[in-house]
Amino acid sequence: MNTNLKKPLLPIGIFILLIWACSAPKKQESSPIVAKGYDRHVELQWPKQKGISSYEVWVSTENNKFAKRGTVADTIYMDFVNDLGKNLNLQYKIVGIDPTGGSSDLGVVQATTRDFSDEELINMVEFYTFRYFYQGAEPNSGMAPERIHIDGDYPQNDQRVVTTGGTGFGIFGLLAGIERGWITRQEGADHFQKMVNFLEKADRFHGVWPHWLHGDSGKVKAFSPNDNGGDLVESAFLMQGLLAVREYYKNGSEQEKAIVAKIDQLWKEMEWDWYTQGKNVLYWHWSPDKEWVMNFALEGYNECLITYILAAASPTHTISPEVYHQGWARSGGINTNVEAFGHKLRLKHNGSEAMGGPLFWAHYSYLGLNPKGLKDRYADYWEENRNHTLINRAWCVENKEGHKGYGEDLWGLTASYSVKGYAAHRPGEDLGVISPTAALSSMPYTPEESLKVLKNLYYNYGEKVFGRYGFYDAMSPEENYYPQRYLAIDQGPIVAMIENHRTELGWKLFMGAPEIQAGLEKLGFEK
Known part of the structure; x- marks a missing residue:
């Protein structure tokens, strides 16, 4: 029997393919990096x-x-x-x-x-800061953590403690993130849905949230021994952001309209009038067991203007104009006529009459409330905020105290961490600590001057001051102090005000709420 039979030949096309497969370079597996x-x-x-x-x-x-x-x-x-x-x-x-x-x-x-161009640099900083409020959000609530310490050293084991005011600031950043494509509209809606569901069930006191909440449970975390209840000012900062979300989604999908309805309900349940104690002034705190023991009346001028605007705008628990004019404005006592470094202030900044308070006073109330063209009998708020910023800058540029690094490209005093703990830095109370949020959140008022600070920080200080959520909270060249720590109340105004500088997104949304327009008119504001 002949066993030397020829095997059938492969078709020529398959033969060529096999030769190519053996000789061709192997495709590298995609990198997980x-x-x-x-x-x-x-x-x-x-x-x-x-x-x-x-x-x-x-x-x-x-x-x-x-x-x-x-x-x-x-x-x-x-x-x-x-x-x-x-x-x-x-x-x-x-x-x-x-x-x-x-x-x-x-x-x-x-x-x-x-x-990078200037615009690309600004966009980069805004994007990184936005991430604090999305990637860095507390997972159960979607709220902003009070602080994030990259060094891991938390003072009270409070990694999951969330801040109501800081969340309100960060909301403007989340909205900017949707508009700029950093997250999808659906991702944004899912995030806000988680947030409002949490806020609905969280501790409230006459409709008002506390300063801090436990993100895992929604229970109050006392800010101080007597501050374990409603915090009207921090809740105003939160509602300022929530109303912008309401306006953003009001013509949206079913899910988005459900978010709108829930925000509207939370808004209507805030009892602003309760926080007057029946007097012509608003009070900051109320506690379920300490009641009014803190007795802190909101009298201007500081960061709290938005509280009166929202109280006047409330459709359910409004205040009379007299509460604003007699309380906040001190029956006209809010006015002054001082000048520093050639810039005038019309409002008597509490405890800082000569040169203005820490710069967050020009930011917190104005993330949604547009100061452009905003005037009442007491001030032109754009001019006041711009002059406040220019005085703060001029103090640092003059630098009579000789702090290392200060100049036209390194200025900005506000409340932040410092070498001596948390402090409200301002002209006359200057520890040599620069807080990046001060100049960066002032970009609408001083665009060129603020950009100089941004460039100096990024190009010359680099990794000492810039991390995964943008610029760290504070720095001091003379003390070699560069803590890798963030605070929500300082990161939020950066992303919100940079976006207002670029597109006025937050201003357009908040000012588009019909109750806000009515509230401003009620208090005698020109718009």
């Missing part, structure tokens, strides 16, 4: 790897010669590359290290840096 290049830094992120305790970051500028950049336990790394040059083509690899010292490569990824 995500890299994004900016002007002077590259941000790298990767998924957490099982059994890995730390990660090494390596970079190559040419010829696959890698140099180690750092070791982190986290899965995000921001590499400031000033030492490597500008307009770079870079290759990164991440190496996972297990507890025994063993290593494994996660992959390689490309990144480029390039010179």
